[in-house]
Amino acid sequence: MSTAAPARSREPLTPADPTAKRKKKIREVLPLYLAISPFYLLFAVFGLFPILFSIVLSFMDWDGMGEMSFVGLAQYKFLLTDGRFWNSVGNTFIIWFLSTIPMLFFAMAIAFLLHQNIRFTKFYRVAFFLPNVTSMVAMAIVFGSVFSDTFGLVNSALTAVGLDAVPWLSSPWGIKITIAVMVIWRFTGYNAIIYLAGLQSIPTDLYDAAKVDGANLWQVFFRVTVPMMRPIILFTVITSTIGGLSLFTEPQVLLGDSGGAGEAGMTIVLYQYNQAFTQFDFGYGSAIAWALFLIAAIFAIINWRLVSGRGDDTVRRAVRTKEARG
Template sequence: MATALEKPAPAVESLPAGRPRTGLRRYWHLYAAISPFYLLFLCFGLIPVGFSLYVSLHRWDGLGPMEWAGLSQYQYLLGDGDFWQSVGNTIVIWALATFPMIFLAMVTAVMLNSAVRFKNVYRFAYFLPNVTSVVAVAIVFGSVFSTNFGLVNALLQAVGLDQVAWLNTPWGIKIAIATLMTWQWTGYNAIIFLAGLQTIPGELYEAARMDGAGPVQTFFRITLPMLRPVLLFVLVVSTVTGLQSFSEPQVLLQNTANESTFSGGPGHAGRTMVLYFFQQTFDNNDFGYGAAVAWGVFLVVILFSIINWRLVQRRGED
């Protein structure tokens, strides 16, 4: 007979039959609910991007068999003067449009924020250009900047100045495109700035007024520092959209040169990077080199976005 009693082993509990399953099978209905977005992104986003990279390594006219080219397309791109001209045109147009647009959007937002009556009417009026068809607006601006019957030249003549062939000179083309882009995006960014202004506590402005700060000091000491994240967002978005401009020069300049639709006007002064991509792909039927140009555009946009982000962040740290 045993002198000591042994402690019985604990009984193993069996899992109840109705216990919910864990992992993918448990939440399959949730994954199924969000799957359409990822399927559409896969079909119309990720696969085309990967295919464009694959095409950029081949010579292809869009119909016949592909011919392996390796990195020769990119080597040619680095020495392509037309591509670098389009890069320069795009950067100049972006600069002429973005900085005045941000200034006007900021001023408009401050005015809207201080308005007492008809705020919603003003917001709608300023936002309307952004939802208007770019093609229709470009046609209207083509008439505005017309050499013989344009409104801009009529105003110049009214003050005793000579006419300017806006759509037939290099700088006139760039100014016309930049003006169109500024008019289109000022209201949109003004609404973004207005949303940022409404998050700034009113106590800060009251304390500044009690300390004797004027409107200018209040703007640079309170408003602008508090709006730095919004300014960063506006600058990055404006960089991405501005460096990918296509419809504005394509419609505005399609009847100003006896060349292809994507020539960018006389002297190719309005041929942006995306316009050059379309010219190589659909006018020259060179899909391989067009894909290489598209990746060049992507790298330029990423580079300028990083530069703008770093500049704004550095000023915030200072």
């Protein structure tokens, strides 16, 4: 006759100690935070601290060596009446207008061509993106030789066909056009690759549905492709605007700290550099930096309002047609 094993006494279950659970969780995640801490330490020292310190400097008068003296809003008041600053603002906006609109148009055209079934697509992608990773200092020197007033290749080509030479680097508009061409050359391929990624993400069913509705090629492009590309276009417009308002390397290397003849190439950042690191007026340089931040923020908001929006009716009809036929 078998005997049943004695029943084990069960201890009542008690909830785990919250303190112990918290300590265990800290031990689990601490190595992860330590692994990424170098980035945050470097950002705090070389990114966050300079930003906060520049705010303080904009209310100070300081040459970088002596004691700081608090001047309140004097730097910003002088900024509003500084003719050289407003000249740099005008130069920056003109260069931005001359470069951004053609650049984005060429980028969209290149992306559309690369989106077709053509040979050597990968080679063309690398070729168009290469200028973006090329040293801008080296290319500014090359452009200085190409657009030189006396022995430049562009003027040599113009005189060879019987046209007059253009003072590219000694006239106000010649300087602005030269800088704009440099910007177009550098960033067209970069934006084209971004547009290409956006084109490849558009479902082909939308194009089929639009064609069924009788849309021609132009209607398909402007009422299907462009609305579907609105987020990509918005991104490129905002980044191009911020980059255009922050031009420094191109005019500084091409023309020097003076900005060329009549300061025609004096951009906002170049003027800020001159005030802070040539005139050693760090307070006024910080005020210019924050004025640039405000201008860039305003233009980013304007671009957001102009470019963003709901899709076109053709897209919605195409979607409905697709669903109906599905």
